[in-house]
């Protein structure tokens with residue numbers, strides 16, 4: 403059975419560079435991997451009163467997709483030198499319930515940022531990876547994949563999104579590095595560490 407990688411875009415806007423980036427990244431998955439896209443538009447602001455058995459339907463669905471996936475790939479903008487609010491909000495939802503474990507535990511993740519800036523973007527990338535790791539996931543440390551001056555790098559041919567050759571190579575490398583990690587036993591090892599941690603806390 404094919405493994406899946408969940409692709410998430412941190413931008414809700416129509417025509418988003420990052421949504422296009424997620425679609426381009428998914429095309430470089432090797433045989434044996436399926437891309438699963440999930441639109442974050444329907445995820446409400448985190449509210450602990452609504453978390454638990456009656457969590458919002460989109461939250462339940464996203465948690466299930468991530469739980470069943472081999473890994474996750476984010477394409478996100480940087481907003482004000484940080485991740486957009488929707489990205490933080492989604493991580494708040496999917497990082498719960500913490501016990502016995504959330505759907506991120508041991509889950510490999512890699513990410514890319516598309517920005518119109520010439521110099522920024524890396525802060526959102528490292529912030530996202532730090533949050534993912536803090537929640538029990540496992541982000542691929544390198545390579546940093548920031549597509550700067552996005553307006554000059556994306557194009558479209560016959561309705562298919564394209565990137566310039568150098569950026570396309572970087573994005574394909576980011577996906578390949580994620581898949582390589584998915585093929586190791588790192589996810590099981592990290593999940594075992596999490597379970598040991600939970601056991602230590604409860605004994």
Ligand SMILES: Cc1cc2nc3c(=O)[nH]c(=O)nc-3n(C[C@H](O)[C@H](O)[C@H](O)COP(=O)(O)O)c2cc1C
Pocket residue numbers: 413414415417418419420421478479480481482483484516517518519521522523552
């Ligand atoms: C509220 C806001 C804050 C932004 N802050 C940053 C920033 O800190 N760094 C950056 O590189 N670009 C920043 N930008 C510009 C984004 O790179 C640009 O809007 C980009 O196209 C957003 O990605 P999208 O096309 O996927 O929506 C900001 C844009 C908005 C709307």
